[in-house]
Each structure stands twice: as C-alpha cells, then as structure tokens.
Amino acid sequence: MLRVARLIAAKDLRIELRSRVVTNQVLPFAAIVMVMFAFAFNTDSVVQKVAPGLVWLATLFSLLTLVQRSFAVETADGATDALRGAGVDPAGIFLGKAIALAAQLAVLELVLLFTAVVLYSAEFRLSGLVLLVTTFVAATCGLALVGTLYGGLAAGVRGRETLLPLLLLPVVAPVLIGATRATEAALGTGGAVVADGWSWVGLLTVFVALFGVGGTLAFGPLIEE
Amino acid sequence: MPVTDNAVTDNRTPGDLSGSDITGAFKSGTGTRFTRLLGIATIASMALLIVFGLFVSPADVIQGESVRILYIHVGTVWVAYLAFSVTALASAAFLWKRTTSLIWDRIAGASAEVGVLFMALTLFAGALWGRLAWGKFWVWDARVTTTAFLFITYIGYLAVRGLGGSHHQRGRRSAVVALLAVLEIPLVHFSVKLWRGLHQDSSVTDTTKVKLHDQMLFSLFIAVIAFTLLYSWLVIHRQRVMAMQDALDDKGLDYALQQRRDEGDG
Amino acid sequence: MKDIGFILAAYIATFASSALLAVYVLRRGRALAAQLPPQDKPWT
Numbered sequence: 001m002l003r004v005a006r007l008i009a010a011k012d013l014r015i016e017l018r019s020r021v022v023t024n025q026v027l028p029f030a031a032i033v034m035v036m037f038a039f040a041f042n043t044d045s046v047v048q049k050v051a052p053g054l055v056w057l058a059t060l061f062s063l064l065t066l067v068q069r070s071f072a073v074e075t076a077d078g079a080t081d082a083l084r085g086a087g088v089d090p091a092g093i094f095l096g097k098a099i100a101l102a103a104q105l106a107v108l109e110l111v112l113l114f115t116a117v118v119l120y121s122a123e124f125r126l127s128g129l130v131l132l133v134t135t136f137v138a139a140t141c142g143l144a145l146v147g148t149l150y151g152g153l154a155a156g157v158r159g160r161e162t163l164l165p166l167l168l169l170p171v172v173a174p175v176l177i178g179a180t181r182a183t184e185a186a187l188g189t190g191g192a193v194v195a196d197g198w199s200w201v202g203l204l205t206v207f208v209a210l211f212g213v214g215g216t217l218a219f220g221p222l223i224e225e
Numbered sequence: 226m227p228v229t230d231n232a233v234t235d236n237r238t239p240g241d242l243s244g245s246d247i248t249g250a251f252k253s254g255t256g257t258r259f260t261r262l263l264g265i266a267t268i269a270s271m272a273l274l275i276v277f278g279l280f281v282s283p284a285d286v287i288q289g290e291s292v293r294i295l296y297i298h299v300g301t302v303w304v305a306y307l308a309f310s311v312t313a314l315a316s317a318a319f320l321w322k323r324t325t326s327l328i329w330d331r332i333a334g335a336s337a338e339v340g341v342l343f344m345a346l347t348l349f350a351g352a353l354w355g356r357l358a359w360g361k362f363w364v365w366d367a368r369v370t371t372t373a374f375l376f377i378t379y380i381g382y383l384a385v386r387g388l389g390g391s392h393h394q395r396g397r398r399s400a401v402v403a404l405l406a407v408l409e410i411p412l413v414h415f416s417v418k419l420w421r422g423l424h425q426d427s428s429v430t431d432t433t434k435v436k437l438h439d440q441m442l443f444s445l446f447i448a449v450i451a452f453t454l455l456y457s458w459l460v461i462h463r464q465r466v467m468a469m470q471d472a473l474d475d476k477g478l479d480y481a482l483q484q485r486r487d488e489g490d491g
Numbered sequence: 492m493k494d495i496g497f498i499l500a501a502y503i504a505t506f507a508s509s510a511l512l513a514v515y516v517l518r519r520g521r522a523l524a525a526q527l528p529p530q531d532k533p534w535t
Contacts, residue, residue, distance in 0.1 A: 153398065157388045167381045170374050171409050174416035181420065203416055214408050218401045255520030257534050271506070290493045294501045301505060342512055350501040357494055455509060462516045465534060469523035472531040
C-alpha cells in the first residue's frame with residue numbers, strides 16, 4: 001500500500017512539475033484572491049486583523065481548484081479505470097494522491113502567508129514559529145485528505161465542478177476555524193497568545209486522524225464502479 | 226401476426242399496460258390500508274396540534290405568545306434529527322454485506338429528503354422565534370450552527386444521490402457520503418463550540434429556559450407525535466415511489482431490448 | 492394575539508410545505524404505479 005502511495009504521489013508531482021498548471025494558474029489565482037480581499041475590506045487595520053482567516057479562506061478556494069485538477073488528470077484518459085483494472089489498492093491510491101495534494105498545498109500556503117505579510121502587513125514573531133509550523137502541517141494534511149476523498153467521489157461524474165464545493169466546504173469548516181485561530185495565536189494577531197493555539201492544533205489533529213482512517217476505508221467503495 | 230386477444234396480452238411488455246382492462250387494479254399507487262390509517266392519524270394529530278398550540282395552551286410568562294412557534298420548531302427539529310439518524314443507520318445496513326439490499330438505500334434517501342425539508346422548516350421557524358425572543362434571526366450558537374451545517378450537508382447528500390449510474394453505484398456512493406457526514410457533524414459541532422466558547426457571548430440556554438405549563442408540555446408532546454407520524458407516512462410513500470422508479474428504470478431497458486429482438490425477428 | 496404574523500408564518504410554512512410534499516409523493520406514486528405490473532409493487 002505504501003509503495004503504491006509513493007508511486008502515485010511521485011507520478012502526480014511529476015505531472016505537476018512538467019505541466020506547471022499549479023505555478024502558472026493556481027498560485028496567481030490565490031494571489032489575486034488575496035488582493036481582492038484587501039479591496040473588499042478597505043482599511044489596513046481590518047485586513048491586518050483578519051489576515052490569518054484570509055490566508056486560510058484563500059487556501060480553501062485554491063484547494064477546490066487543486067482537487068479538480070488532481071482528478072482531471074486521472075479521468076482524462078481513463079487512468080483511474082486502468083489503475084482499478086490492474087487491481088491497485090485503493091487505499092494506496094488515496095494516500096498517494098493525498099500526499100501529492102499536500103505537497104502542492106504546502107507550497108501554496110507558504111506563498112499565501114508571504115503575501116499576507118507583504119500585503120496586509122501581518123506581523124510575524126519567532127516565539128510562535130513552532131506553533132505556526134505545526135498548524136500548517138496539520139491543516140495541510142487535513143485538507144489534503146478530505147480534498148482527495150471528496151475529489152475521488154466527484155471525479156468523472158457530470159456536474160462535478162459544482163458538486164465538489166457543496167460537499168467539500170462544509171466538511172473543511174473545522175479546519176478553517178481551527179487553523180485560523182491557531183495561526184492568529186502564532187502570529188499574535190489581535191493580542192492572541194501562543195499558548196491559546198495548541199488546543200486548536202489538537203482539533204486539527206483529531207480531524208486528520210478521523211479523516212485519515214475514514215478516507216482510507218471509504219475511498220475504495222467510493223471509486224468502485 | 227394474427228391479433229387475437231391472447232396475442233395482445235402475451236406481447237405486452239412490462240412497461241406498457243396502457244389500454245389494458247386491468248390497469249384500474251394497478252392504480253392504487255403507494256397506499257395500503259395501513260398507510261391510509263397512518264395518514265388519518267397524522268391529520269387528526271396535526272389538527273389537535275393546531276388547536277392546542279394556537280388556542281388552548283397559554284402564553285408563556287417570559288416569552289409571551291412566541292412560545293407557540295416552539296411547538297412547530299421542536300416537532301420539526303426532532304423529525305429532522307430522527308430522519309438523519311435513520312439515513313445513517315440505513316446507509317450502514319446497506320454497506321454491511323449481510324444485510325445489503327436496495328431497500329436500505331431507498332429508505333436512507335427517502336428519509337434524507339424528508340429530513341432536509343424539515344431542517345429547512347426548523348431553521349425558518351427558529352429564525353422567527355429567535356427574532357422575537359432574542360431580537361435577532363440568527364445567533365452563532367453551536368447548536369444553531371451545527372443545524373445549518375446538517376442542512377447543507379444533506380443537500381449535498383441528495384445531490385450525490387442524483388449523480389446517476391447504476392442503482393447499486395448510487396447506493397454505495399450515497400451510503401459512504403452519509404457515513405462521512407456522521408464523522409463530520411460532531412467535528413463541526415465541537416469546533417463551533419470551542420470557537421464560541423472563546424468569545425464568551427451571552428448563552429442561548431439562559432433565554433430558552435421556559436417554565437413549562439402542563440398544557441405547554443402536552444402541546445409539545447402532541448407536536449412530537451404528529452410530526453413523527455407525518456415523517457413515517459412520507460418516508461413509506463416516498464420509499465415506494467423510489468422502488469417503482471428503480472423498477473421502471475430496469476424494465477425500461479428490458480422494454481428496449483424486447484423491441485430490438487422483435488425487430489430482429491421481423 | 493401579539494406577534495401573530497410570526498406565529499402564523501411558522502405554522503403556515505410548515506403545514507403548507509408538508510402538504511405539498513405529501514401531494515407530490517402521492518401523485519408521483521399514482522403515475523408510476525400505472526406503468527408497472529403488481530410484482531413490482533410488493534406492498535399491494
């Protein structure tokens with residue numbers, strides 16, 4: 001299963017490196033979303049205060065496009081059918097695609113965080129660094145797992161573009177809440193202290209564990225014909 | 226082909242019963258004697274609910290007349306939660322190999338449809354009551370927010386049911402989504418609770434404390450009974466409609482094949 | 492009665508939409524039942 005996961009992840013990342021869709025389309029999209037937020041909220045003090053939330057909102061929107069992309073690659077020439085036909089372990093496919101998605105998300109989040117620091121003058125402090133890194137790792141894993149799970153469900157059906165956001169956004173709401181609050185604590189937004197952030201990391205960890213196990217079990221029945 | 230009475234009956238394909246003299250016997254639809262009794266009981270208890278809820282029960286000391294909305298609100302929210310629980314259980318039954326049968330899938334789907342309708346009514350009546358009791362339509366209370374998430378999640382579930390594919394594919398897909406919802410909802414509830422906890426807002430439970438008059442309690446009791454009866458009636462009928470729709474989808478194919486065969490013979 | 496508009500809105504919305512769903516299900520059931528033989532309707 002792990003070998004399958006590694007192969008799938010490597011394959012997905014190689015495709016992305018060659019096609020450059022993520023760097024040429026998804027990253028600019030995320031950047032323009034961040035600029036649009038600044039237009040919508042107008043004053044500097046407001047965007048600075050809500051910067052962590054905006055980073056995660058922009059991540060969620062980009063997640064939707066990344067997931068679509070991740071499965072468009074599979075269904076375009078019946079690659080999933082071929083994998084299924086070859087008797088590849090669906091749990092391996094699930095983990096592999098989730099790992100590849102997590103890697104892309106991580107790059108995206110770093111860029112978004114950097115944008116927030118530059119555009120919204122979000123403050124950054126060293127004392128919160130450990131919390132910040134842990135939060136980003138946990139949230140990224142959570143988003144990649146549920147994104148892959150529901151992406152697999154919506155892959156190859158008519159109307160998937162509209163179905164995916166409807167299914168995915170309610171599920172990732174705990175990640176949005178948890179990651180935003182933990183990031184606020186790590187950055188000290190609005191006078192939040194670092195110690196407040198850890199209970200939110202706990203929530204994110206529970207999320208990752210539940211959907212990691214649930215997703216591994218559910219992915220097979222979901223993509224079966 | 227010589228057209229005799231016998232030949233007409235023999236050549237009739239399962240989907241085509243028009244012009245047949247026995248059609249009348251098939252027209253009974255989804256009702257049986259039991260469901261008719263259930264329907265009568267539902268209407269009677271609803272009438273009783275209107276009489277008690279709107280006229281007999283007194284106004285509340287603190288909330289005034291607005292307490293009457295709660296009879297509707299509590300009835301519908303109870304049914305919605307009941308419906309989603311039934312959906313989850315039926316989905317598990319469908320996925321479990323020893324009990325797998327499309328009937329569980331249909332019960333899950335019918336129950337979720339009714340649940341979504343009652344969840345919408347719950348949110349509507351709740352917002353009206355909230356406006357009277359708290360002065361605002363919406364509060365970011367964990368329970369209220371979770372209810373809204375349930376509503377959206379099951380709309381998504383119904384969308385998954387409508388994706389197409391074979392009946393078994395629909396059943397497997399939607400059952401997995403229903404079970405994932407069971408995973409999702411407690412997480413949402415917990416995270417909203419944690420989020421609101423940090424804000425220290427005025428708690429909803431303080432204002433909902435109602436000194437329950439006997440007649441109020443009785444009205445609530447009637448409401449729960451009436452809406453449960455309505456739920457059962459709706460699910461039984463809807464589930465039968467789904468069974469017929471599925472059968473027609475299958476038979477429709479037979480019908481087309483039969484036609485092809487006839488063409489081939491001719 | 493105070494707040495009668497709010498109260499009636501809640502009652503009417505609930506009963507009207509329940510009745511609408513019930514009527515829709517019954518009509519759909521009749522329409523489908525006319526196209527199927529008894530063996531597809533085990534409850535009859």
